[in-house]
Amino acid sequence: MSEMTEVTVMSELMEYVKRVSDATNEALERVLPAESVYPSSIHKLMRYSSFAGGKRVRPCMVMAAYEACGGAFGDEKALKAAAAIEMLHTFSLIHDDLPCMDDDDFRRGKPTAHKAFNEALAVLGGDALCILAFEVLASVGRIDVISEIAVALGTGGMIGGQVVDIESEGQKADMATVEYIHMNKTAALIRASIRCGALLANAPADTLKQLTSYGNNVGLAFQVVDDVLDEESTTETLGKDAGSDAEKGKATWPSVMGIEESKRYAGELIEKAWADIEFLGAKGKILKDLAEYIRVRIS
Amino acid sequence: MSEMTEVTVMSELMEYVKRVSDATNEALERVLPAESVYPSSIHKLMRYSSFAGGKRVRPCMVMAAYEACGGAFGDEKALKAAAAIEMLHTFSLIHDDLPCMDDDDFRRGKPTAHKAFNEALAVLGGDALCILAFEVLASVGRIDVISEIAVALGTGGMIGGQVVDIESEGQKADMATVEYIHMNKTAALIRASIRCGALLANAPADTLKQLTSYGNNVGLAFQVVDDVLDEESTTETLGKDAGSDAEKGKATWPSVMGIEESKRYAGELIEKAWADIEFLGAKGKILKDLAEYIRVRIS
Numbered sequence: 001m002s003e004m005t006e007v008t009v010m011s012e013l014m015e016y017v018k019r020v021s022d023a024t025n026e027a028l029e030r031v032l033p034a035e036s037v038y039p040s041s042i043h044k045l046m047r048y049s050s051f052a053g054g055k056r057v058r059p060c061m062v063m064a065a066y067e068a069c070g071g072a073f074g075d076e077k078a079l080k081a082a083a084a085i086e087m088l089h090t091f092s093l094i095h096d097d098l099p100c101m102d103d104d105d106f107r108r109g110k111p112t113a114h115k116a117f118n119e120a121l122a123v124l125g126g127d128a129l130c131i132l133a134f135e136v137l138a139s140v141g142r143i144d145v146i147s148e149i150a151v152a153l154g155t156g157g158m159i160g161g162q163v164v165d166i167e168s169e170g171q172k173a174d175m176a177t178v179e180y181i182h183m184n185k186t187a188a189l190i191r192a193s194i195r196c197g198a199l200l201a202n203a204p205a206d207t208l209k210q211l212t213s214y215g216n217n218v219g220l221a222f223q224v225v226d227d228v229l230d231e232e233s234t235t236e237t238l239g240k241d242a243g244s245d246a247e248k249g250k251a252t253w254p255s256v257m258g259i260e261e262s263k264r265y266a267g268e269l270i271e272k273a274w275a276d277i278e279f280l281g282a283k284g285k286i287l288k289d290l291a292e293y294i295r296v297r298i299s
Numbered sequence: 300m301s302e303m304t305e306v307t308v309m310s311e312l313m314e315y316v317k318r319v320s321d322a323t324n325e326a327l328e329r330v331l332p333a334e335s336v337y338p339s340s341i342h343k344l345m346r347y348s349s350f351a352g353g354k355r356v357r358p359c360m361v362m363a364a365y366e367a368c369g370g371a372f373g374d375e376k377a378l379k380a381a382a383a384i385e386m387l388h389t390f391s392l393i394h395d396d397l398p399c400m401d402d403d404d405f406r407r408g409k410p411t412a413h414k415a416f417n418e419a420l421a422v423l424g425g426d427a428l429c430i431l432a433f434e435v436l437a438s439v440g441r442i443d444v445i446s447e448i449a450v451a452l453g454t455g456g457m458i459g460g461q462v463v464d465i466e467s468e469g470q471k472a473d474m475a476t477v478e479y480i481h482m483n484k485t486a487a488l489i490r491a492s493i494r495c496g497a498l499l500a501n502a503p504a505d506t507l508k509q510l511t512s513y514g515n516n517v518g519l520a521f522q523v524v525d526d527v528l529d530e531e532s533t534t535e536t537l538g539k540d541a542g543s544d545a546e547k548g549k550a551t552w553p554s555v556m557g558i559e560e561s562k563r564y565a566g567e568l569i570e571k572a573w574a575d576i577e578f579l580g581a582k583g584k585i586l587k588d589l590a591e592y593i594r595v596r597i598s
C-alpha cells in the first residue's frame with residue numbers, strides 16, 4: 001500500500017473508530033448509574049475508570065463484525081454488547097493495576113482507580129463493572145452471547161492468562177508460556193468481541209469460524225504490538241510507565257524473540273487475519289483496516 | 300411450639316439441608332475445573348473456598364422455593380442455579396476477607412483464601428467464581444434468572460451493601476444505615492435465591508410477590524442473627540474471630556439496638572416471613588422450617 005493510500009485508510013478508519021467510540025460512550029452513559037446514586041463513591045469510581053480515555057478497540061470489533069455480517073451500525077443490541085464488553089475490559093484493568101497484582105499507579109496518563117480512590121473501592125468497583133456487564137448482556141436477551149463472553153473471561157480465558165502472567169514474573173518465561181498468556185489475557189476477549197458481533201447478526205457457522213480465526217490473529221497481534229510499544233515508547237507518549245514490563249520481568253514478546261522479530265511476527269499475524277476475512281470482500285473493509293491499524297502503530 | 304416438636308422439625312429440616320448440600324456439592328464438583336487443569340493454582344483456590352464448609356443456606360432457599368412452586372427436588376436447572384448462587388456467595392466472601400476490606404485471616408475455621416494462597420490469586424479466584432457462575436447460569440438458559448441475580452449482586456444490591464459497610468466502619472452508623480447495609484449485603488442475594496427457585500418453577504406473579512417479601516424478611520433476620528452470634532459466641536464455636544465486628548466498629552444490629560432487642564427483632568422478622576408464605580399451606584413447610592431454623596440459632 002502506498003503511503004498516500006495508507007493515510008486515507010487511516011483517516012477513514014479513525015472516523016469509524018470515533019463514531020463507535022461516541023456511540024459506546026453514550027451507551028455507557030445510559031447504563032452506568034449516575035454519580036449521585038447512593039452509594040456515590042463506587043459509582044464515581046466506575047465512571048472514572050470507564051471514561052478514562054480508552055480507545056474502545058473492543059466495541060469497534062463488536063460493531064465491525066456486526067456490520068460485516070449484515071447488522072446495521074448502532075443497533076441497540078450491538079451497542080449494549082459493545083458497552084458491556086468495554087466494562088468487562090475496564091474491570092480487568094482495575095484489578096490488574098491493584099498493588100497485589102501489577103501495582104501500577106498510572107493508566108492512560110491518569111492515576112489508577114486504587115490511587116484515585118482506595119484499594120477496597122477498586123476491588124468492589126471492578127466487581128461491580130463485571131456484574132453490571134452481565135446485567136446489560138441479559139437485557140440483550142441472547143444466552144449464546146452471555147455464554148461466549150463468560151467463557152472468554154474465565155480461567156480458560158482472560159483470568160487464566162492473568163494468573164500465568166503474574167506467576168511468570170521474573171521467571172524467564174519460554175515462548176509457549178508467552179503465547180498462552182497473551183492468547184488468553186488479551187486475545188480471548190478480542191475474539192469474543194468479534195464473535196459476539198457476528199452472533200448478534202446471526203452469522204452462519206462458516207463465517208463464525210473464519211471470524212474466530214481473525215479474532216485470534218488480531219488479538220495476539222494487538223498484544224505483540226503493545227509489548228513492542230512498551231519497550232520502545234517514553235512514559236509521556238504511553239500514558240503509563242514505559243519499559244515497566246521489562247522492569248517487572250514480565251513475559252513479553254520482545255523478551256522471548258527480540259524487538260525486530262516481534263514486529264515481523266505482528267505483521268505475519270495481521271496478514272493471516274486479512275486472509276481469514278478475504279471471503280467477506282467489501283463487507284470486510286473495516287475489519288481489514290482495524291487489523292492494519294494495529295500494525296501501523298509500530299511500523 | 301413444644302420443645303419436642305421443635306426438635307422433630309429441626310431433625311427433618313437438617314435432613315433436607317443435608318440433601319441439598321450434598322446435591323449442591325455434586326453440582327459444584329461438576330462445574331468447577333479440576334485442580335489439575337492449567338493454571339492449577341487458581342482452580343485449587345476456587346475449590347478450596349467452595350468446599351470450605353459453607354452451610355449452603357442459599358442453595359436450600361433456591362431448592363425449597365422451587366419445590367414449593369411445583370418443581371421436583373434435584374432438577375438440573377435448579378441445582379445449577381443453586382451451585383451458581385453458592386459460587387457468587389463464595390466470591391463475595393473471598394473479596395470481603397481481603398486485607399484491603401475486612402482483613403480476616405480465618406473463615407469457617409480455615410485460613411481465608413488470601414492467607415492459604417496469596418492476595419493476587421484471591422482477587423482473581425473471586426473474579427473467576429463470579430464469571431463461572433454466570434457461565435453456569437447461561438447454561439440454564441433463563442435470561443430472567445441471570446438478570447435477577449445480576450441486579451441482586453450489583454451496586455443496588457450486595458456490592459452496594461458492602462461499600463456502605465466498609466465506609467461506615469467506626470462511624471457509629473444509625474439504624475437506617477445498618478438496615479441499608481444488611482438489606483443489600485445479605486438479604487439481596489437470599490431474596491434472589493428464593494425468587495430464582497420460584498422463577499425456574501414458573502411461579503405466577505402473586506406467588507413471586509409473596510416470596511419476595513419472605514426473602515427480604517428471612518434475609519434480614521439471617522443477618523440480625525449473624526450479628527448477635529458474632530457478639531455472643533466464642534471464636535471456637537464461630538470459626539472466625541468472635542466479636543470482631545464490634546472491634547472493627549462495624550455497623551451491626553446489636554450496636555444500634557442492643558442484643559435483646561436484636562433477638563426480638565429477628566423473631567418479629569421470622570413471624571412476618573411465616574405470614575408471607577401462609578398461602579402455600581403444606582407446600583411451604585420447608586420454607587417455614589428454614590425461617591425457624593434461622594431464629595433457633597439464637598433462641
